[in-house]
Amino acid sequence: MSPTAARRRLGAVLREFRERAGLTLDDAGKPLQRSAATISRLENGKVKPRLIDVGALIDLFDETTPGVSDDERALVLGLAADSRRETWFSPFRDVLAGTMVSEHGRRYMEFETDADTIQNYEPDLVPGLLQTPTYTEQIAARFYPDHEIEQRRRFVEFRSARQNVLTRKPSPLKLHAVLGEQVLRRAVGDVEVMRTQLKALAHNVRNGLPNVTIQVAPAALLTRATIGGAFVVMSFADAQDDDLVYLEGRSGADYLYGEGELATYRGYFTELADLALDQEGSLAAIEEALKELA
The missing domain is CATH 1.10.260.40 (lambda repressor-like DNA-binding domains)
Structure with a gap:
């Protein structure tokens, strides 16, 4: 625990x-x-x-x-x-004390550390738990251009360390991510950055971790679930009363705990997963985006 x-x-x-x-x-x-x-x-x-x-x-x-x-x-x-034990993020006190990780971001990271299951819809960017280091570097450079290079480097290390929840023992986090198709074509960095990121996604879909599921939602898919931006449904095995929905905006974030709100967003995600491409289709969409890079 x-x-x-x-x-x-x-x-x-x-x-x-x-x-x-x-x-x-x-x-x-x-x-x-x-x-x-x-x-x-x-x-x-x-x-x-x-x-x-x-x-x-x-x-x-x-x-x-x-x-x-x-x-x-x-x-x-x-x-x-x-x-009172030290956590995996204890060595990153310098990052957490800075301005590159907001208060709601720090809170989210603690919840993520404890979660059993995360259902994540991302229409714009690759989720942090699936980002490659060079992709994260470009995110940091775009969002925090005024920060020192060393600060951005530590931020990349911090985000990479977050991904250890997917391989922790004995109970790795179960992640189900649905990505909007436009994520595959949004130029975050140069061609090589995107090639590395897309190859990593393809590997995860083809033969990645058994606790990680990645689907692609076609750009033409228009449902109540795809309108309104990204959302996360987080579940906890040891404290189900803490299950929550996370909605992040430009200037803050909302945490929703009500049974009705949880049911609504779980319904949204189920709808997305049903309508998004299956494993074979998602892999084909990622590989098509890779070919376009060439």
């Missing part, structure tokens, strides 16, 4: 124990000399927990009926330890 997922799980367990003990947020905070707001943030997984605070809370809950069993105590302390 990643540190972010462990924090969410720990918070849910602590809330359950507090409510079982019949205590309010104020009640739980007083022995620790912590405010109700601090306890609330801990229960919502918003902060990295201090082990001494978690231990004190468990001792407090154990003083009430029915108390805290040895197994429950071990679970909570284990989650607290997991939540």
Whole structure:
């Protein structure tokens, strides 16, 4: 379990124990000399927990009926330890602290790290999890022309490292991406950059990772799902209540958690997957775009 997922799980367990003990947020905070707001943030997984605070809370809950069993105590302390571990993106603090990764981008990256399944529709660009380094370099150069070359290089390294979620053990992320056909012909960089990227996509379709599915949506496809821009439906095996829809705009992003909104966008994606080209057709579309480069 990643540190972010462990924090969410720990918070849910602590809330359950507090409510079982019949205590309010104020009640739980007083022995620790912590405010109700601090306890609330801990229960919502918003902060990295201090082990001494978690231990004190468990001792407090154990003083009430029915108390805290040895197994429950071990679970909570284990989650607290997991939540404080270093993450894969810890070496990229310089990137995350800069302006090339927005606040909503950092939040998205944490969710992506914990996700079990991602369904992604991208009408304009190759998704980050499928980008080659040279393709990402061109994205960085176009979007961040005022940044130093070294900053852009670190951004490329960071985005490449993100892709490790597809090969992590024991449970790699399952990615299903539907790309608009125009993605294959949008000139991001020179011919060689696009050739490398398209070859990588073709390889993924032909004999890539079994947990990665790539389809191409024909340019002529016009449905309720293709209008309105990119979207991501993200699902979590360990915390299904956290399932979400991610919509990114030029100046921010929206996270949708409602059951109705999730059902709507899952329906959109199912419709896209049904109407997009199958594996053979998608491979043919990518190879046709490769021929046009020549």
